[in-house]
Amino acid sequence: MDPATPLSLRRARSVRPSRQARREAFWFHVLISPWIIGFLIFMLYPIVGSAYFSFTRYDVIHPPHWVGLANYAYLFTRDQLFWKSLRVTFTYVAVAVPLHLAVALALALLLNVRIIGMRALRTIYYLPTIMPQVATAMLWLFLFAPTYGVIDWALSAAFGIHGPDWLGSAHWVLPAFILMSLWGVGGPMVLFLAALQGVPNELYEAAQLDGASAWRQFRHVTVPMISPLILFNLIVGLIAASQIFATAFVMTQGGPDYASYFYNLALYNNAFVYFKMGLASAQAWILLAIVMMLTLLIFKFSARWVFYGSER
Amino acid sequence: MAGRKRRMRRILAAAVLLPGVLLILFPFYWMVASSVEHLAQIVRFPPELVPHPLDFASYPKGLTFLPFARYFLNTSEIAVLSTLGAVLSASVVGFAFARLHAPTKKFFFVLVLSTMMLPMAVLLIPQFVLFKTLGWVNTYLPLIVPAFFGGSAFLIFLFRQFFSSIPEEVFDAARIDGCGYPRLYWSIARPLAVPAFTAAAVFHFQFSWNDFLAPLIYINSNSKYTLALGIANFRSAYGATPWNQLMAVSLMMALVPITIFFFAQNYLLSGIVVSSR
Numbered sequence: 001m002d003p004a005t006p007l008s009l010r011r012a013r014s015v016r017p018s019r020q021a022r023r024e025a026f027w028f029h030v031l032i033s034p035w036i037i038g039f040l041i042f043m044l045y046p047i048v049g050s051a052y053f054s055f056t057r058y059d060v061i062h063p064p065h066w067v068g069l070a071n072y073a074y075l076f077t078r079d080q081l082f083w084k085s086l087r088v089t090f091t092y093v094a095v096a097v098p099l100h101l102a103v104a105l106a107l108a109l110l111l112n113v114r115i116i117g118m119r120a121l122r123t124i125y126y127l128p129t130i131m132p133q134v135a136t137a138m139l140w141l142f143l144f145a146p147t148y149g150v151i152d153w154a155l156s157a158a159f160g161i162h163g164p165d166w167l168g169s170a171h172w173v174l175p176a177f178i179l180m181s182l183w184g185v186g187g188p189m190v191l192f193l194a195a196l197q198g199v200p201n202e203l204y205e206a207a208q209l210d211g212a213s214a215w216r217q218f219r220h221v222t223v224p225m226i227s228p229l230i231l232f233n234l235i236v237g238l239i240a241a242s243q244i245f246a247t248a249f250v251m252t253q254g255g256p257d258y259a260s261y262f263y264n265l266a267l268y269n270n271a272f273v274y275f276k277m278g279l280a281s282a283q284a285w286i287l288l289a290i291v292m293m294l295t296l297l298i299f300k301f302s303a304r305w306v307f308y309g310s311e312r
Numbered sequence: 313m314a315g316r317k318r319r320m321r322r323i324l325a326a327a328v329l330l331p332g333v334l335l336i337l338f339p340f341y342w343m344v345a346s347s348v349e350h351l352a353q354i355v356r357f358p359p360e361l362v363p364h365p366l367d368f369a370s371y372p373k374g375l376t377f378l379p380f381a382r383y384f385l386n387t388s389e390i391a392v393l394s395t396l397g398a399v400l401s402a403s404v405v406g407f408a409f410a411r412l413h414a415p416t417k418k419f420f421f422v423l424v425l426s427t428m429m430l431p432m433a434v435l436l437i438p439q440f441v442l443f444k445t446l447g448w449v450n451t452y453l454p455l456i457v458p459a460f461f462g463g464s465a466f467l468i469f470l471f472r473q474f475f476s477s478i479p480e481e482v483f484d485a486a487r488i489d490g491c492g493y494p495r496l497y498w499s500i501a502r503p504l505a506v507p508a509f510t511a512a513a514v515f516h517f518q519f520s521w522n523d524f525l526a527p528l529i530y531i532n533s534n535s536k537y538t539l540a541l542g543i544a545n546f547r548s549a550y551g552a553t554p555w556n557q558l559m560a561v562s563l564m565m566a567l568v569p570i571t572i573f574f575f576a577q578n579y580l581l582s583g584i585v586v587s588s589r
Contacts, residue, residue, distance in 0.1 A: 024412050025413070027412060031408035031412065034404065037461055039427070046435040046437075046439050046442075047430075049437075050438050060444065107328075110324070110328055121329055124333050125333070127573075131566050132521065132522035132540060132569065134539075135543065138543060140339070142342075148357050153357065242431070264433060272440075272529060284437065287431050288430070288433075288434050
C-alpha cells in the first residue's frame with residue numbers, strides 16, 4: 001500500500017476488505033471447493049474414523065465395540081509379529097533411504113557433465129521408476145530365483161561365489177529388497193540433477209580462484225546449494241520406504257520366517273484377512289506417529305545443514 | 313590445467329555411468345529375452361544370454377490363460393476416467409491457488425501440502441468402511457470417484473506452479489473486459505497450460521494404471537480384475553510358475569506406461585522438477 005495513503009483510509013481498508021477483494025475470496029473458495037469436499041470426505045473423516053476405530057474391536061459386520069487402549073496394549077506387549085514387522089521395516093528404511101540418497105546424488109553429479117548422450121542416459125536411469133510395481137516384483141522374483149536365477153549365475157561367473165538363496169533365506173531377503181529398490185534410484189536422481197543445474201557457475205569459479213579442491217567445492221558449494229533438495233528427498237524417501245507393500249506382497253508374502261514381514265503387510269493382513277479393523281487402525285496410527293516423529297526430528301536437525309539462500 | 317581436469321571428469325563419468333546403464337537395462341533385456349524362450353531354456357544353467365531358438369508362444373499362451381484382454385479394458389477404463397477427473401479438478405484448484413487471493417489461502421495451501429505426508433494406512437480402513445456402506449465394493453467407483461475431488465496434492469501443486477508462472481498482463485486485458493474468474497480459468501489459463509495438463513495426465517494415468525493396493529482391496533470378482541491383480545494372481549491360478557508367460561504379460565502391462573513416457577518425457581521431467589521447488 002502506498003505510504004502516502006492517509007492513516008484513516010488505511011485502517012478502513014484493513015478492517016473492511018473491498019468489494020472486489022471479497023468477490024475474489026468468494027470465487028477462491030468456490031474454485032477450491034472440490035478439494036475441500038474431497039478432503040472432508042476422503043481424508044478428514046478417515047483420519048478421525050481410524051483414530052476412533054483404533055480404540056474399538058471392529059470386524060465391519062458388527063458395530064464397533066469400545067475397548068479403550070486394549071489394541072495398543074496388545075500390539076506393544078503381546079504381538080510378536082508387530083515388533084517383528086517394525087524391526088523389518090525400519091531396518092529396511094535405515095539402510096535403503098541413505099543408500100538411495102548417496103547413490104542418486106553420486107549419479108546426478110556424474111550425469112551433470114556435458115558429454116554426448118547425456119539425455120539418453122538420464123532417460124534410461126529414470127525408466128525403472130515407470131514400471132508397474134507388480135511387473136517389477138515378477139521380474140525380480142525371476143532374477144533372484146535360486147539355481148537358474150541370473151543374479152546367482154552372474155555372481156558365480158564373475159567372482160566364483162555361490163550366490164545365496166536370496167528370497168528363500170531369512171538373512172538375504174532384506175538385502176534382496178534393498179538391491180531391488182536401488183533399481184529405482186532414477187527418481188531422486190532426476191531431482192538432484194535439476195538442482196545441480198541450478199547452482200550458479202560463478203560460485204565454482206570463485207572457489208577455484210581460491211584454490212579449493214574438487215572435494216572442498218563439493219562440500220562447501222554443491223552440498224549447501226542443493227541441501228533443500230537433499231532434505232526433500234530424505235523425507236519423501238522415508239515416507240515411501242516405510243510404506244513398502246506391493247512388491248513384498250507379490251514376492252514373499254512376508255516370508256521366509258517373517259524376515260520380510262513389512263509393516264503394511266502386517267497391517268493389511270490384520271485388516272483385510274482377519275478383519276481386525278480396530279487393531280489395524282491402531283497399527284496405522286502408530287506408523288503415523290513414528291513417521292511424523294522422524295520427520296520432525298529431521299526438520300529440527302535440518303536447520304544446521306539446510307541452506308535456503310539469502311532471499312528467502 | 314582446467315581442460316585436463318574437465319576431461320578427467322568426463323572419463324570418470326563415462327567409466328561409472330556406462331556400466332551403470334548396463335545394470336539398469338539388463339533386467340529389461342532379461343524380461344524380453346525370457347519371454348521369447350521355451351520353459352526348458354529358462355531353467356537351464358548356465359542361462360542362455362541370447363535366446364536361441366526364439367519361441368513366441370508364451371505371448372498368446374500367457375495372454376489367454378487369464379482373460380488379459382478383459383483386464384486391459386478394465387484397467388484402461390479406470391485409468392482414463394480417474395485421470396480425467398484428477399486433471400480437471402486439480403487444474404481448477406491449482407488455478408485458484410495460483411491466481412486468486414483470499415485470507416484463508418495460506419492455511420488451505422499448507423493443508424494441501426501436509427496431506428502428502430499422510431501414510432495411506434491411516435485412511436485405508438475408514439475409506440473401506442465408507443465405500444462398503446455406499447455399496448461401492450467390487451465396483452470401480454472407489455478407484456475413480458475420489459480423483460474428481462482435486463486429484464492429489466501433487467497434481468494441485470504442479471498446476472499451481474505452472475499457473476503462477478503466467479505473467480499477470482495476460483489476465484489483465486480479459487479482466488478489464490469484465491471476464492469473471494471461471495471464464496478466466498477456462499478461456500485464458502486452460503489453453504495456455506497444455507504442458508501442465510500433459511504432465512499431470514501422464515503422472516496420474518501411470519499411478520492409476522500401476523496401482524495395486526486399491527484394486528486389491530476393492531475388487532473381488534475375477535472378471536473385474538485389473539492387469540496388476542491379474543498378474544499378481546497368475547502364479548496361484550496356474551499352480552506353477554511359467555516364467556516365460558509371466559514375463560510376457562508383465563511386459564505387456566509395462567509397455568503402456570513406458571510408451572507414454574517416451575512420448576511425453578520432456579513435459580514429465582520438467583513437471584517433476586517443478587514439483588520439488
